[in-house]
Amino acid sequence: MGRPKKKLTDNSVKVRYKTLADGRKSVYLDCCDGCRRTYDFLKLYILPETDREAVRRNKATMKKVEEIQRERTLQLMGIGNGGTGDKPVFHMDMPLSEWMDAYIGEQKRYGVKNTAIITKVARILGTIAPDVRMSQVDKDFCLMFIDYLRNDYRARSGQPINRTTAWGYQCKLRAALNSAVRAGVLKKNPMTQIDAADKISMPEIRREYLTIDEVKRLIATPCYRERVKQAYLFCCFSGLRYGDMEKLRWRDLSCVDGQWYASIVISKTSEPLLLPLSGKAMEWLPEQEDADPEDIVFSDLPDHSDVCNHLKNWVWSAGIHKDICFHTSRHTYATMLLTLGADLFTVCKLLGHRSVRSTQIYAKIIDRKKDDAANRPDAIFINDTSSNT
DSSP: OOOOOOOOOSSSEEEEEOOOOSSSSSEEEEEESSSOOOEEEEEEEEEESSSHHHHHHHHHHHHHHHHHHHHHHHHHHHTTSSOOOSOOOOOOTSSHHHHHHHHHHHHTTTTTTHHHHHHHHHHHHHHHHHTTTTTGHHHHHHHHHHHHHHHHHOOOSSSSSOOOOHHHHHHHHHHHHHHHHHHSSSOOGGGGGOOGGGEEEEEOOOOOOHHHHHHHHHHHSOOSSSHHHHHHHHHHHHHHOOOHHHBBGGGGGGTTEEEEEEEOOOOTTOOEEEEEEEEEHHTTSSOOOTTOOOOOOTOOOOOOHHHHHHHHHHHTTTOOSSSTTHHHHHHHHHHHHTTOOHHHHHHHHTTTTSSSHHHHHHHHHHHHHHHHHHHHHHHTTTTTOOOOO
């Protein structure tokens, strides 16, 4: 008996990939108008990222894909709202509140599970500017929003929000306006016109990670949910974010000349990445057995909050007293590679960072480790004195 067909309940245009025999990936769109599903094969291809030229060409390809996806999405929205699909549903004179609602819906269609922060930003905008239209969203409006977060907005406790929270709200508005630019509602994002000094900056935070010895202790320690252990250690040896690991399918894994790869589209940046997988990473994959290529690799993980609880208990059982979350696996991967001699540019590409600047924080961690190592003799010889004879 075949699988029951999934009920089509929403308009969506999703990017899909089909692995070809030569290692390329054919890009196509999975279009659903709520009644039927069609596939639009674009005759565009993602190349194995073996050099910088391939990376450059893949970026250009994905830019074209995003443009086509946006056009198809607008057409479906037009049909879904009783139009003909010939003209966009959105326009510059629409209320900002309507755009934020549409943006939240878009994020849900793209698989974003937690839209609570975007919803919070929409409520803040509804409070301070209930009648503002998209044509009025300019640099001065964004500065007003930033000033409100800094000086006037209060949490439920009545206290001002911390800088990290305010920075997150600022980022969500910027992302919503970027989406408006892509949809043709705005010509440019006014957030880009604001000087860095006038924006809320992200405070420097300590990035927790596990040492190589601590990873070995985790490997030797049983976990109540074995799948949580497998997923976390796989990410320690691959550097994947939780969201990318959670969506990984068996069809995304391929082997070329004995080297295994994971082909993903990074959730955070929407950019493709062909990630080499070490033998150690492959060891922590579940058994595929008779799983379908479309099946999720880590299909039986508990929900995220339970994963975090199991992870904390497991780490504590291993005698590791650090504030560990799942994302620590990515920090561990980066610091492990740099500790073992990998150069910064290579680690940047393996992490899927757009800029080496994002990777430099891990180099600072390694520098601090060197400083600590250099100062260790002080603790041993602190009470010793020497004299010339």
